[in-house]
Amino acid sequence: MIGRLRGQILAKHPPQLLLDVGGVGYELEAPMSTFYELPAVGETVTLITHFVVREDAHVLYAFAREQDRALFRALLKVSGVGARMALAILSGMDAARFTQCVELDDCDALTRIPGIGKKTAQRLVIEMRDRIEGLAPGASAVPGVSSPAVDARDQALADAVSALVALGYRPPDANRMARAADDGAKTSEEIIRAALRAVSSA
Numbered sequence: 001m002i003g004r005l006r007g008q009i010l011a012k013h014p015p016q017l018l019l020d021v022g023g024v025g026y027e028l029e030a031p032m033s034t035f036y037e038l039p040a041v042g043e044t045v046t047l048i049t050h051f052v053v054r055e056d057a058h059v060l061y062a063f064a065r066e067q068d069r070a071l072f073r074a075l076l077k078v079s080g081v082g083a084r085m086a087l088a089i090l091s092g093m094d095a096a097r098f099t100q101c102v103e104l105d106d107c108d109a110l111t112r113i114p115g116i117g118k119k120t121a122q123r124l125v126i127e128m129r130d131r132i133e134g135l136a137p138g139a140s141a142v143p144g145v146s147s148p149a150v151d152a153r154d155q156a157l158a159d160a161v162s163a164l165v166a167l168g169y170r171p172p173d174a175n176r177m178a179r180a181a182d183d184g185a186k187t188s189e190e191i192i193r194a195a196l197r198a199v200s201s202a
Contacts, residue, residue, distance in 0.1 A: 002060060006046040012038060014163030014192065015087060017062070019047070028062040031072075031090030032163065032196070035189045037064050052083050059083065067095040074131040078124060085115055088167050089124075092196055099132045101125070112200050114168025159188035164195060 005028075007021035014035050019026045028049070030038075039045055047062040048069050061083065063069040068090055075086035089098065092113040101109050102125050110121035157178055164174035181194035 002049050002051050004046065004048050005062070006044065008044050009038065009041050012041060012188075013159060014188065015091070015166050019045070019062075026060060028060050029087065030062040030064075031068065031087050032092075032167075032189070032192050033068055033090050033094050034062060034064040035163075036193055038189070061087070063090075065095070071095045071098060074128065075124075077131070078127045080120060080123065085120075088113055088115055091167050091192075092200065098128075102128045102132050109200065156186065156188040156191060157182055160191035160195065163188070163192050 005019055005021050005026060007019040007026070009017060010020050010025060011018040012035070014032060015029050017028050017030060017035075017038070019028055028047070030047070034047070047064065048066060049063070050061045050069055050072060052059045052061065061069075061072065063072065072083075072086050072090060075081050075089060076083065089110075093101070093109070097109075100106070105125055107118060107121035107125055110116050110124055111118055116124075160178040160182070161171070161174045164177055165171055169177065177195040177198065178191050181191050181198060186194065
């Protein structure tokens with residue numbers, strides 16, 4: 001079981017990133033809550049991980065905080081929730097916000113996340129009530145995670161659109177959301193964050 005990796009970031013294409021650990025390139029998938037805090041390409045970072053084995057693939061997921069990995073693992077135990085949906089949830093809100101949704105029975109906030117309908121949101125609230133202990137804020141970020149770096153303008157916008165599509169939005173919607181959130185000075189992570197915030201507050 002691979003529980004933690006420390007290495008140099010070779011590439012960032014949300015939700016995927018490539019990490020060089022001792023000459024071995026690890027392909028990881030991470031929620032946007034982690035991407036928001038990654039340092040620039042070429043810098044070193046430490047991430048905690050969760051390894052998922054499927055019939056068609058072996059996937060390594062990476063997280064900046066233990067509480068995010070704990071939520072990811074708890075979500076996998078919910079009926080009908082797979083790794084892709086768990087990743088989308090953590091991209092749409094952090095562990096603290098998810099905990100609040102469960103405590104307040106706020107299904108509407110959960111349905112704003114791509115792929116989550118009313119019934120799934122209700123099931124999440126019911127089944128996660130006894131599993132949210134320890135997911136509240138307080139866990140510090142993993143050492144080596146810092147502010148995101150600024151990428152080239154066009155590439156940042158393209159990466160943001162790609163990430164939104166990977167999170168379940170239709171390409172036209174993803175393109176519209178990214179362009180509406182881009183003020184010309186944001187990194188791809190900031191564009192994605194702004195776009196998701198706009199949806200959640202709508």
